[in-house]
Amino acid sequence: MKSATTVIPGLYEMALQHLLDHGCSAHPYQEYEKLIEAVNFYAPRKVLEIGAGIGFTAAAMLLSNRDIYVDTFEKDSVHAKLARKLLNELGFWQRSAVINDSAEIALPLLQTKYDFIFFDGFQIHYEFLPQYKRLLNREGILFLANNHLKSKTSDRFFAELADATTWKIIDQFADTTVAQRL
Numbered sequence: 001m002k003s004a005t006t007v008i009p010g011l012y013e014m015a016l017q018h019l020l021d022h023g024c025s026a027h028p029y030q031e032y033e034k035l036i037e038a039v040n041f042y043a044p045r046k047v048l049e050i051g052a053g054i055g056f057t058a059a060a061m062l063l064s065n066r067d068i069y070v071d072t073f074e075k076d077s078v079h080a081k082l083a084r085k086l087l088n089e090l091g092f093w094q095r096s097a098v099i100n101d102s103a104e105i106a107l108p109l110l111q112t113k114y115d116f117i118f119f120d121g122f123q124i125h126y127e128f129l130p131q132y133k134r135l136l137n138r139e140g141i142l143f144l145a146n147n148h149l150k151s152k153t154s155d156r157f158f159a160e161l162a163d164a165t166t167w168k169i170i171d172q173f174a175d176t177t178v179a180q181r182l
């Protein structure tokens with residue numbers, strides 16, 4: 001069986017190729033090595049991903065850490081179908097679920113808790129922050145990509161994330177912020 005470090009770069013290339021073929025804006029997350037590092041360091045059991053794309057980052061996390069379970073939300077039905085196919089082909093049907101829904105609708109309905117949330121949708125919206133707080137276990141990790149994609153409420157989002165009573169910002173790099181739920 002091939003090792004995760006051999007397989008993951010090939011999956012990244014496949015996700016890039018999809019972007020070109022489909023003409024969509026599902027850029028695979030470039031800092032995926034940092035994401036994998038975080039998933040191994042914080043050792044979450046349950047991971048929530050927003051923005052599956054064709055399943056690259058969910059696959060990368062699952063390949064790198066055998067102890068995690070990933071729920072991944074994807075609003076585009078073509079992407080959701082491809083993500084489900086990829087995760088099934090990699091043998092992760094029992095350790096993952098691809099949900100074809102937008103996070104705006106799905107997050108408020110979720111009743112389960114997570115140890116790690118990876119946001120890789122498009123713009124950052126304030127309305128997600130109370131949901132992250134509700135859904136993350138104490139000391140859980142919020143790993144937010146695409147910080148450069150501003151919305152009308154993204155400044156409010158980051159101002160509240162800087163609130164030291166609920167969140168501790170742990171790291172910031174390459175349009176990514178990593179925070180811990182206190």
Ligand SMILES: C[S@@+](CC[C@H](N)C(=O)[O-])C[C@H]1O[C@@H](n2cnc3c(N)ncnc32)[C@H](O)[C@@H]1O
Pocket residue numbers: 015025026027028029030050051052053054055056057058073074075076079101102103104120121122
């Ligand atoms: C930048 S791509 C991320 C792909 C994937 N994480 C990767 O690295 O390959 C963003 C994906 O998030 C999806 N998306 C954007 N906003 C979303 C939302 N609010 N809810 C669910 N999916 C969303 C898009 O359809 C797109 O497939």
